[in-house]
Amino acid sequence: MEFSTVEILGYASSIMVAISLMMKDIVLLRVLNFIGCALFTSYGLMIDAMPVVVTNGFIACVNVYFLLKMYNEKKAENLETAKA
Numbered sequence: 137m138e139f140s141t142v143e144i145l146g147y148a149s150s151i152m153v154a155i156s157l158m159m160k161d162i163v164l165l166r167v168l169n170f171i172g173c174a175l176f177t178s179y180g181l182m183i184d185a186m187p188v189v190v191t192n193g194f195i196a197c198v199n200v201y202f203l204l205k206m207y208n209e210k211k212a213e214n215l216e217t218a219k220a
Contacts, residue, residue: 149175
């Protein structure tokens with residue numbers, strides 16, 4: 137049984153998203169989920185499935201938004217701690 141590159145990408149995307157949902161650390165969850173969604177977006181483009189592209193592209197953007205928000209909050213917290 138041979139797998140095409142597209143099938144491998146689809147399986148890799150699914151595995152990455154599934155693994156991300158098992159994380160206790162929210163940052164790691166968001167990073168792995170972003171990678172899975174980015175792979176799924178590529179997969180959707182390769183199979184010409186716009187619902188897959190749009191949905192996973194949107195989720196990838198949500199992950200980036202929250203990662204940046206968490207980063208900025210941590211940075212501000214560190215600045216306040218340094219001032220004290």
